[in-house]
Amino acid sequence: MTNTILSADNLVKRFAPKTRLDAPVIAVNNVSFGLRNGEVTALIGESGSGKTTIARILTGLDQPTSGTVVWENSAELSRKALQQRVQMVFQDPFAALNPMNLIGYTVSRPLINYRRIARAQVNDEVIRLLEAVQLTPGSAYISKRPYELSGGQRQRVVIARALAASPQVIVADEPVSMLDVSIRSEILRLLRSVMENQGVQSMLYITHDLLSAQLVADQVLVLYRGHIVERGETGEILQHPLHPYTQLLMDSIPNPWRRQEPRRRVSQTTPSTSSHGCPYAPHCPLAAKQCWSLPAPVVDRPGGGKVACFAVHDGRAVEQARNH
Ligand SMILES: Nc1ncnc2c1ncn2[C@@H]1O[C@H](COP(=O)(O)OP(=O)(O)OP(=O)(O)O)[C@@H](O)[C@H]1O
Ligand SMILES: [Mg+2]
Structure with missing residues (x-):
């Protein structure tokens, strides 16, 4: 089953300039994608993208400046309905939990707010959810406060709270970047398994780390300065990156088998302030005159997916990818 559960259609988000001298920030520039049933989609991009x-x-949580979020190819939902059906797992499990509240109370709130579960059943459901995220026995965690838990356990509580709303989609925003390296893959596997076992139909996994996307994602969207520059099946994109920016991301992965340091490093991007030309042109080794002034053409990738690039369109970047 690969029908689309949730689509982003031509999303634009413009932030007002901080001072009269600044240009407005276009944080998201005409972004469209669909989250498909049974699949994890990774949204990959550097800081500020x-x-x-x-x-x-x-x-x-926020409104786009223009564009829409559409449910199952038809309905545009109210914000409240969207908030229940699409739950977020935040990057920082320390900030995401109110330090004053008991874990049982935290996980019970969505049960009462969104699902209106009878009070007599709330306790059992909280325990079931805690055990679904491998906090066992759940009863041992109900009366704890966040400071009594490790970072990984807190993130499990955040995931249990997201599941409590009975969402159809989870958006996990860099859910492991603040956790100890030793437990990152465990939490990623947990996210993948809750999607398969707890009725979550689709997931957007947000990361700046291409390799972690390989662990969990079926599809990949590569974001650069608010533009999706390349998309496709994870294996295809990682093995045959075509966009010069995706190639840079691949080059930047530290490889213990490579003798020298990564050839190039990815730095934080400044957001786009103009909608003309390719956003990557100022850094692109293959940039030609047209890249500065015209939007990049969207080209079908040979192995499926799409890439927005003049150099791919003209056949110059394919050669580079072969030598990658
Ligand atoms: N509320 C806001 N007001 C003004 N500018 C904002 C606001 N939120 C985000 N931005 C700007 O929009 C751009 C994108 O920000 P965003 O937080 O979406 O990036 P990100 O890819 O999540 O980065 P990171 O990996 O660091 O979390 C940044 O330049 C940021 O400064
Ligand atoms: Mg972020």
Whole structure:
């Protein structure tokens, strides 16, 4: 089953300039994608590329400047309905939990707010949810406060709270980047398994780390300065990156088998202030005159998916990819 559950259609998010001398920030620039039933989609981009802005729009926390979030190819939902159906797992499990509240109370709130579960059943459901995220026995965690838990356990509580709303989609915004390296893959596997076992139909996994996307994602969207520059099946994109920016991301992955340091490093991006030309042109080794002034053409990738690039369109980037 690969029908689309949730679509982002031509999303634009423009932030007002801070001073009269600044230009407005276009954090998200005409972004469209669909989250498909049974699949994890990874949204990959460096710091400042617009990932959290997209997450906040998808979960109904913010409104786009223009564009829509559409449910199952038809309905445009109210913010409240979107917030229940699309739950967010935040990057920082320390900030995401109110330190004053008991874990049982935290996980019970969505049961009462969104699902209106009878009070007599709330306790059993909280225990079931805690055990679904492998906090066992659940009863041992109900009366704890966040400071008594490790970072990984807190993130499990955040996931249990998201599941409590009975969402159809989870948006996980860099859910492991603040956790100890030793437990990252465990939490990613948990996210993948809750999607398969707890009725979650689709997931958007946000990361700046291509390799972690390989662990969980079926599809990949590569975001650069608010633009999706390449998309396709995870294996295809990682093995045959065509866009010069995706190639840079691949080059930047530290490889213990490579003798020298990564050839190039990815730095934080400044957001787009103009909608003309390719956003990557100022850094692109293959940039030609047209790249500065015209929007990049969207080309079908040979192995499926799409890439927005003049150099791919003209056949110059394919050669580079072969030598990659
Ligand atoms: N509320 C806001 N007001 C003004 N500018 C904002 C606001 N939120 C985000 N931005 C700007 O929009 C751009 C994208 O921000 P966003 O937080 O979406 O990036 P990100 O990809 O999630 O980055 P990171 O990996 O660091 O979390 C940034 O330049 C940011 O400064
Ligand atoms: Mg972010």
